[in-house]
Amino acid sequence: MAKWQRNPTGRIAYVNGRYLPHAEAGVHIEDRALQLGDGIYEVTNVIGGKPIDEEPHLDRMERSLRELGIAMPMGRAALKLVMREMIARNRIANGLLYLQVTRGAARRDHVPPKNPPRPTLIITMRAQDMAALAQRMEKGIAVSTQPDIRWGRCDIKTVQLLPNLLAKQAAKQASAFEAWLVDDDGYVTEGGSTNAWIVDAKGTVITRDLSNAILPGVTRKIMLEAMKEAQISVVERKFTVAEALAAKEAFITSATGAALPVVVIDGQTIGDGVPGALSRRIRDLYAEKAGIN
Ligand code: PLP
Numbered sequence: 001m002a003k004w005q006r007n008p009t010g011r012i013a014y015v016n017g018r019y020l021p022h023a024e025a026g027v028h029i030e031d032r033a034l035q036l037g038d039g040i041y042e043v044t045n046v047i048g049g050k051p052i053d054e055e056p057h058l059d060r061m062e063r064s065l066r067e068l069g070i071a072m073p074m075g076r077a078a079l080k081l082v083m084r085e086m087i088a089r090n091r092i093a094n095g096l097l098y099l100q101v102t103r104g105a106a107r108r109d110h111v112p113p114k115n116p117p118r119p120t121l122i123i124t125m126r127a128q129d130m131a132a133l134a135q136r137m138e139k140g141i142a143v144s145t146q147p148d149i150r151w152g153r154c155d156i157k158t159v160q161l162l163p164n165l166l167a168k169q170a171a172k173q174a175s176a177f178e179a180w181l182v183d184d185d186g187y188v189t190e191g192g193s194t195n196a197w198i199v200d201a202k203g204t205v206i207t208r209d210l211s212n213a214i215l216p217g218v219t220r221k222i223m224l225e226a227m228k229e230a231q232i233s234v235v236e237r238k239f240t241v242a243e244a245l246a247a248k249e250a251f252i253t254s255a256t257g258a259a260l261p262v263v264v265i266d267g268q269t270i271g272d273g274v275p276g277a278l279s280r281r282i283r284d285l286y287a288e289k290a291g292i293n
Contacts, residue, residue: 012089014123028105037160039102040064056218073121095127140263140275141177148181168192187238194252195220209236219253226285249276259283
């Protein structure tokens with residue numbers, strides 16, 4: 001597998017048209033993402049050298065940019081070529097590909113300039129620790145509930161991740177792998193960087209319905225399609241922390257980890273305390289649909 005032997009010269013990053021050694025790549029200090037969090041991002045899983053769920057990720061990226069009035073930095077076909085070039089240059093078969101687009105560099109002012117600067121496009125890659133991921137899938141993870149202090153447009157995948165960061169940090173301190181964010185009415189919105197799901201006593205899968213309160217996860221979307229095709233009973237609605245604690249199974253979904261079973265919430269065991277059968281089945285259905293072998 002010489003093709004996938006890690007590039008001996010190290011990781012390569014892409015910034016505004018140039019492929020650079022990761023350690024030397026940078027953006028201008030007045031980039032609006034650095035100054036104001038004025039940018040968006042996407043993350044796709046790469047397996048066997050292939051970006052997973054690529055089209056829906058690029059659809060969401062275009063939507064996030066449209067919502068903020070930032071132009072696409074290049075056409076979709078060109079972007080796909082650059083993504084492939086990054087996979088080839090980094091020689092990473094199984095990893096994560098990060099796309100970041102900012103409004104660009106401009107004299108600092110909250111209001112975006114009338115003549116828009118060239119958007120900044122950053123692409124980075126890193127290998128995924130497949131053994132650690134497999135262990136999490138096998139054993140399940142713990143989550144810790146945290147107040148959802150994020151802004152009102154969580155449906156846009158922006159780089160303003162400070163509230164998410166604080167929640168995930170608090171979860172880690174509570175020995176949990178992920179935070180579940182809870183709104184003012186006591187309902188779980190989603191995870192700090194994942195969507196949240198439970199399975200009730202009757203075997204119905206429940207996940208929060210789409211609104212400004214959650215990110216429309218690409219993995220969530222493909223997973224829902226896979227469940228409907230397999231005639232698994234699923235509803236998109238709010239659920240409370242109490243419902244989650246009483247659930248038969250729970251899991252989280254994201255491009256970085258597909259579906260990871262949740263076996264502990266706030267220190268309390270969920271179901272039998274081991275990954276549930278339905279969560280596993282859903283994960284397998286998703287893998288088949290997403291073309292992950
Ligand atoms: N929710 C949030 C807040 C996220 O940051 C993410 C991924 O980063 C997700 C959900 C899962 O989305 P996806 O399945 O597209 O990775």
